[in-house]
Amino acid sequence: MVDVAEQTLADIGEFGLIAELTKRFPQGEQVLVGPGDDAALLRIRNGHVVVSTDLLVEGRHFRRNWASAADVGHRAAAQNLSDINAMGGRAHSLTVGLAAPADLPVRWALEFAEGFAEECSLLGASVVGGDVTRSSEIVVSVTVLGSLTQAPVLRSGARPGDVLALAGRQGWAAAGLAVLGRGFRSPRAVVTAYQRPEPPYDAGPAAAAAGATAMVDVSDGLLAEAGHLAAASGVAVDVTSSSLEIPEPFLAVAAAINADPASFVLTGGDDHALLATFPGDASLPDGWRVIGRVSEGEGVTVDGEAYDGPTGWTHF
Amino acid sequence: MVDVAEQTLADIGEFGLIAELTKRFPQGEQVLVGPGDDAALLRIRNGHVVVSTDLLVEGRHFRRNWASAADVGHRAAAQNLSDINAMGGRAHSLTVGLAAPADLPVRWALEFAEGFAEECSLLGASVVGGDVTRSSEIVVSVTVLGSLTQAPVLRSGARPGDVLALAGRQGWAAAGLAVLGRGFRSPRAVVTAYQRPEPPYDAGPAAAAAGATAMVDVSDGLLAEAGHLAAASGVAVDVTSSSLEIPEPFLAVAAAINADPASFVLTGGDDHALLATFPGDASLPDGWRVIGRVSEGEGVTVDGEAYDGPTGWTHF
Known part of the structure; x- marks a missing residue:
């Protein structure tokens, strides 16, 4: 039997890749509709959502010889989760876009997803959707949604004497x-x-x-x-x-x-x-x-x- | 005086580009904190959010000689707004990630943003945040958030006789x-x-x-x-x-x-x-x-x- 991790993205195709990635993303209780439809549906409890987006580009934000795929997954999640942290909030849901060359080993994508999911699990946050497509270099795009338990802490509130x-x-x-x-x-x-x-x-x-x-x-x-x-x-x-x-x-x-x-x-x-x-x-x-x-x-x-x-x- | 549109992304830099883009994105009444902080803060009225992400890669989803920058902006917005439409919902907020070569004319990025904003305005939706970074080819990543006025229409509900x-x-x-x-x-x-x-x-x-x-x-x-x-x-x-x-x-x-x-x-x-x-x-x-x-x-x-x-x- 062929081990999917030994194949390339071109071998398993868009839908094969999505199926493998989705397996690696457990869904939290806020997720009413998870990955697989046109959009995900999330329960939002307290009348607001905090949202932020970050991109990571291979060769600029990471190098495959300096960090494992799991490391890149951890980092991609961490830098987004941190943006919600910096508002005084907690992240609960993320989407991930992965643009990658067709000859990328499936193993890289799977280990990336596992590292990403592991970092999210530190906060109990879920990957609720995403997109995969072909590109000449790896680009990871993450959007994170979170909530606050008090007013957001902005960049603009510092006062003399602080x-x-x-x-x-x-x-x-x-x-x-x-x-x-x-x-x-x-x-x-x-x-x-x-x-x-x-x-x-x-x-x-x-x-x-x-x-x-x-x-x-x-x-x-x-x-x-x-x-x-x-x-x-x-x-x-x-x-x-x-x-x-x-x-x-x-x-x-x-x-x-x-x-x-x-x-x-x-x-x-x-x-x-x-x-x-x-x-x-x-x-x-x-x-x-x-x-x-x-x-x-x-x-x-x-x-x-x-x-x-x-x-x-x-x-x- | 130098016309910013005649410069390249390398000339005006990350923060110059963000400032120019942000000017082109009016904020709706749901936006409590818009672009410029670590994350945006949105008011969510009815206890849920519908969310979807799509990537567009130059040479694969568009070509600069087949479509203007404004066209690509319209398309990038439209394909995301449509994902919320397909759940039976209406989009209200989006984030945009733009990875692009340093020699990209600022004019392209600005016209892209104007086309994107124009498409969003058809639904009164706002671009509330995003990210820009350098890459070897243009990659646009969009995440859209929306709301429903009734249960979502999924892919899985068709029945014989329909x-x-x-x-x-x-x-x-x-x-x-x-x-x-x-x-x-x-x-x-x-x-x-x-x-x-x-x-x-x-x-x-x-x-x-x-x-x-x-x-x-x-x-x-x-x-x-x-x-x-x-x-x-x-x-x-x-x-x-x-x-x-x-x-x-x-x-x-x-x-x-x-x-x-x-x-x-x-x-x-x-x-x-x-x-x-x-x-x-x-x-x-x-x-x-x-x-x-x-x-x-x-x-x-x-x-x-x-x-x-x-x-x-x-x-x-």
Whole structure:
């Protein structure tokens, strides 16, 4: 008997692939109609939905020789789940579009789906629909739907006198990517962190409940996201470098590639840490640490000075 | 002053492009938080949401020399809005992902967005978020959210004794594509139909209200979609060829390329007509016409015979 995983997408075709993928996506209780019809139907309990979309392109957001298909699945889910987290919400449902070359091994698509489903299962979220089609490079498109238990925490609510705080690992993925980009596979801890981000999914709702005034997910780098938050809020943000944790593996990577170890923390993305502001007298929830201050003005500084270097990632 | 439309995506960058696109997407009253934050926040009035995702890939779903950017925008929106229509619902909100080469003229992206927004405006639907990134070919990913005013019409509800009915233009886009594929630009009516589908957006909710037992949107060809409906419902479907309208321009195209004019109607997709089944004694809403019958058994026939030829489109 032929093992479907050993075939290519061209062998099993669109409908064969959809059938195999669908098997790997368990459906939650909110799903009234799941994959297989023209659209899915979801029960929405509290009068609103939070929605976000992200694309991942092979060679730009991931490389098949730097991350397994399951890793890419975890990452694709994580970066979308994190967008709902950054509003103070919880994701419950996702759709996935997969455009891929006809010679892609079915195994890659199945392992991708399994990694994706595993990451979603951390929040009990379901993949309720999607689309597959042919393309010359792999493009993954994810849309995530979620809910809030209180008002959303936007980028625009920071006020002078607030503290700036961070939750989750920050800089690990950037250090891992720097290592992989130079052909190394260690330190293992940073490589693994790049391959499988671990967004702090509980930190978003906890921050919202604790009165966070603004929040953003660190996908493009800490200073870049702090800049988005400052611009949206009409305030200045200063990061205190002494408050930033520089984990030991960063020193080894920085020494090996002649970089500033703090640069991973300040400009790295892809860990999907959360950056938020809280009133100066707020008590921060578990997992959050103060890393700076909000004041009147505009722009982002580090220890009161402009940062000397590229601050993050931009496409095109 | 530099006209942004004359630049490339690389010139204006990710954030410049997002700012230009966002200007072109007016927000409906359901949008509590629109584009620009980590996620959008939508008011959902009736306890549910219908959701679907589709991908379009350049060279596969469209060609820049066969359709304008505005046409591609219209088509990308139409094929997604139609998926909600095929459940008996109405779309209200969409997200759009655009992966594109860095040398893409900004003009193309802006005209795409304008065509997309114009198609959405037919239903009062809003583009509430999205993502842009770099890729080697254009990939458009759309997710659409909608609502129902009654139970969804699934693919699986057809019963022996039902009639099969069609709403909307069918075969026009396929005839147009056949013409373009051979380097011609006329008959103009079919070329235009390919470039700008006109899905029958009112026919879905009307069918649901009239008691349609099953419904599907004809994106992959009439016989192929009838086959999906028959398989999901566990019934046989027979199409009566004499009931199919063969518009005059199809005869000219068929003569020019030596094809059977009925093949456009039977196997063409991309018009986003709707195919539905109704109880035999139902009175059909405006715009619906009977084209066949449902009986016990399985599979799809034309005038009681297997169809001799390819029945539709499959990816990979």
